[in-house]
Amino acid sequence: MAASASIITRDTDKIGESTGNIYKSIAVISKRAKQIATDMKEELNGKLSEFASTVDNLEEIFENREQIEISKFYERMPKPTALAIEEFTNDEIYWRMNEAEKATESK
Numbered sequence: 001m002a003a004s005a006s007i008i009t010r011d012t013d014k015i016g017e018s019t020g021n022i023y024k025s026i027a028v029i030s031k032r033a034k035q036i037a038t039d040m041k042e043e044l045n046g047k048l049s050e051f052a053s054t055v056d057n058l059e060e061i062f063e064n065r066e067q068i069e070i071s072k073f074y075e076r077m078p079k080p081t082a083l084a085i086e087e088f089t090n091d092e093i094y095w096r097m098n099e100a101e102k103a104t105e106s107k
Contacts, residue, residue, distance in 0.1 A: 014089065025088065028095045033084035044074050 015029075016022035051067045087093050 010085065015085075018088075018091065019095075028093060029081070029084045029088050032087060032093055033080040036080035036083050040074065040077070040080065044070070 012022050015025045019025045019028065047070050048067060051064055084093075
């Protein structure tokens with residue numbers, strides 16, 4: 001089966017370059033991806049809350065095309081992990097090690 005055009009092979013050396021360790025880089029990327037996902041979810045829930053009703057009527061559920069379009073728009077958006085990787089490789093993420101991490105690294 002052919003790979004999708006959205007699948008990109010990443011150079012792990014380049015990802016690990018800025019932190020000096022691929023695992024640290026992945027930790028930074030995953031934390032940022034979680035932040036992005038949380039923001040996207042809050043934004044989507046805010047937009048969908050406009051359509052919330054106290055009465056569950058089947059006709060209203062099937063007729064609400066705006067709500068369906070908003071949901072489809074968010075489904076087509078790039079995934080949070082992909083956005084976080086792009087930000088990390090473009091040096092758009094500020095990160096730092098806390099004192100406990102520095103102490104364990106120097107040992």
